[in-house]
Amino acid sequence: MLLLGIDIGTSSVKVCVVDADSQKMIVSAQYPEEESPIISLQPGWAEQDPEMWWEQAQQALSICQASGKYNPFDIAAIGIAYQMHGLVMVDKNQELLRNSIIWCDSRAVEIGNKAFDAIGHEKSLLHLLNSPGNFTAAKLAWVKENEPEIYAQVDKIMLPGDYIAMKLTGEITTSESALSEGIFFDFKTNGISEDVLNYFGFDSNIIPPVKPVFSAHGYLLASLAEKLGLKQGIPVAYKAGDQPNNALSLNVLNPGEVAATAGTSGVIYGVSDQLAYDPESRVNTFAHVNYAHDLQRLGVLLCINGTGSLYRWVKTLFGSSVSYLQMNTEASQAPLGSDGLRILPFGNGAERMLNNKLIGTHLHHIDLNLHTRGHIFRAVQEGIACAFRYGLDIMRENGMNPTVIRAGKSNLFLSNLFAESFVNVTGVPVELYKNDGSVGAALGAGIGAGIFTSPAEAFSNMHPIEVIEPNTKQLEPVYHEWKALLNRQLQVEQQILI
Incomplete structure (x- = not known):
C-alpha cells in the first residue's frame, strides 16, 4: 500500500510516494528546480499565485509517475503540508479572488497590533496564546480594509494547503490546528474566536467546516483522477x-x-502540554497536529524568516554558476568566526522574535583586503546559527529547554559547517534524519486514513542517520559580539520610529 505526500513550499513543491509497510520513500520529485518567485509589489509585501502551487504540484507528481517505480493505483491516501499563515480567498464558485498574501508579508503588522490593544493583551494571550500579530486574520483584515470589492466576494478563506486539497477534491475544510495558526482559534472555548471575528467584523460563514487534522478532508475527483493517473476517491486524509x-x-x-528546520525560513518547534505563551509573542504557540481537547499538545514555534532565503540571495548575488555544495566547501575553508565578518540575517519580512520589526540584513566589519566570498558564505551560516541561538534563548525563557533537537538532513542542515555551528552555538545535540516534509505528509495521510493505528506505528522504523554533539565553545564570543550588533541595530530602528 502506498501513500502520496505533497509539500507546498515557498521555493518549490515536493511530492513523494512512500511505502506504508516499510515507511520508506520510493520516489520523490521537486518542481521547479530553481526557487519560485515571490511577488513584492511594495517593500515588505510578499505574495504568490496559488495556481502556481497547483501547477507545480501536478508537475512534481507527473515526474514521480514517470519514474515507473510504483503502481499509481496502489496509492491509498494523500497528505498535504504547506507554508503556514498564508491567506487564500475564493468566491462561491471556488475561483481565486487575488494572489495569496504569504507568511513573510509584513503589511498587516499594525492591524494586528491594534487588534491586540483592542481585544486586550491579557485576554488575547490567555485565549489566543498569541497577539493577532501579522498572521492570517490580520492579513484578511488588511484585504477587508484596503480591497473591499474583493472582500465582498469572499465565500471561504483558506491556508495554502487547503487550496490544494480543494483542487483535488472540490471540498474546502480546515482544522483546529490550522485555525490556531491563523489566530482564529480560542483555546479556552476550543472554538472559533468570537473576539477576533467581532473585532475585525468577519462573518463566521467564511470559515470552512472544521475537521480533525488526521481525517478525510475530501476525496479525489473522478475527472482529476484520470488526468493525474490515480484512482478516483482516494482521501486527502491529512493537512x-x-x-x-x-x-x-x-x-x-x-x-x-x-x-x-532551516529551509526558506528557520524554525525551532517544541511540543508542550501547557497553554503557555510568550508575553511579547516573540515565539508563538499553536495547536499541534495531535492536539485534542482532552489531550493538549501545543507547538511552540520560533521562526526566523531570513535563513535559506538569505543563503539563496547570496548565491544569486555571486552568480548562478556557484552551487550550494561549492558555497559550503568555500565556507568551510574560511576560519571560525569568519575573520570578524558578522551578518544579521533579517531581510525577509517582519521578524516575530524581534517584536515584528523590519530591520533588514546587515553585514558588519567587511575588510576589503581580507574577506573573500568564502568568508561571506561562512558568516551567513554562522549568523543564521546565532539567530537560532537568540531565538532558542527566548524559548528557554518560556520553559522550553531541549536536551536534543531533531532535524531532517536537508536544506542548510546539508552543510556540515552549518550543522556544527548550530550545535556548538546552541549547546544542544542534533539528531539528523533522512526525512522531509513530503514524507511526513504521506505518513500523516496513512494515520488519517487508518492505515496506521497510531503515529507511533507510522514512525516505528525511523532512526537517526547522524548525531552531532557540541564539541567546542569557540563560537560563544562570536555569538555575544553578534548579539551586541543586533541590539545596537534594534536601538537604531527604535530611534528611527521615535
Whole structure:
C-alpha cells in the first residue's frame, strides 16, 4: 500500500510516494528546480499565485509517475503540508479572488497590533496564546480594509494547503490546528474566536467546516483522477502547516520533544502540554497536529524568516554558476568566526522574535583586503546559527529547554559547517534524519486514513542517520559580539520610529 505526500513550499513543491509497510520513500520529485518567485509589489509585501502551487504540484507528481517505480493505483491516501499563515480567498464558485498574501508579508503588522490593544493583551494571550500579530486574520483584515470589492466576494478563506486539497477534491475544510495558526482559534472555548471575528467584523460563514487534522478532508475527483493517473476517491486524509508537519515527520509529538528546520525560513518547534505563551509573542504557540481537547499538545514555534532565503540571495548575488555544495566547501575553508565578518540575517519580512520589526540584513566589519566570498558564505551560516541561538534563548525563557533537537538532513542542515555551528552555538545535540516534509505528509495521510493505528506505528522504523554533539565553545564570543550588533541595530530602528 502506498501513500502520496505533497509539500507546498515557498521555493518549490515536493511530492513523494512512500511505502506504508516499510515507511520508506520510493520516489520523490521537486518542481521547479530553481526557487519560485515571490511577488513584492511594495517593500515588505510578499505574495504568490496559488495556481502556481497547483501547477507545480501536478508537475512534481507527473515526474514521480514517470519514474515507473510504483503502481499509481496502489496509492491509498494523500497528505498535504504547506507554508503556514498564508491567506487564500475564493468566491462561491471556488475561483481565486487575488494572489495569496504569504507568511513573510509584513503589511498587516499594525492591524494586528491594534487588534491586540483592542481585544486586550491579557485576554488575547490567555485565549489566543498569541497577539493577532501579522498572521492570517490580520492579513484578511488588511484585504477587508484596503480591497473591499474583493472582500465582498469572499465565500471561504483558506491556508495554502487547503487550496490544494480543494483542487483535488472540490471540498474546502480546515482544522483546529490550522485555525490556531491563523489566530482564529480560542483555546479556552476550543472554538472559533468570537473576539477576533467581532473585532475585525468577519462573518463566521467564511470559515470552512472544521475537521480533525488526521481525517478525510475530501476525496479525489473522478475527472482529476484520470488526468493525474490515480484512482478516483482516494482521501486527502491529512493537512498541516509545514512546521507542525516537519515535527510530525521527525516523530516530535510529545511534551519536551523538539524539531528544527532551516529551509526558506528557520524554525525551532517544541511540543508542550501547557497553554503557555510568550508575553511579547516573540515565539508563538499553536495547536499541534495531535492536539485534542482532552489531550493538549501545543507547538511552540520560533521562526526566523531570513535563513535559506538569505543563503539563496547570496548565491544569486555571486552568480548562478556557484552551487550550494561549492558555497559550503568555500565556507568551510574560511576560519571560525569568519575573520570578524558578522551578518544579521533579517531581510525577509517582519521578524516575530524581534517584536515584528523590519530591520533588514546587515553585514558588519567587511575588510576589503581580507574577506573573500568564502568568508561571506561562512558568516551567513554562522549568523543564521546565532539567530537560532537568540531565538532558542527566548524559548528557554518560556520553559522550553531541549536536551536534543531533531532535524531532517536537508536544506542548510546539508552543510556540515552549518550543522556544527548550530550545535556548538546552541549547546544542544542534533539528531539528523533522512526525512522531509513530503514524507511526513504521506505518513500523516496513512494515520488519517487508518492505515496506521497510531503515529507511533507510522514512525516505528525511523532512526537517526547522524548525531552531532557540541564539541567546542569557540563560537560563544562570536555569538555575544553578534548579539551586541543586533541590539545596537534594534536601538537604531527604535530611534528611527521615535
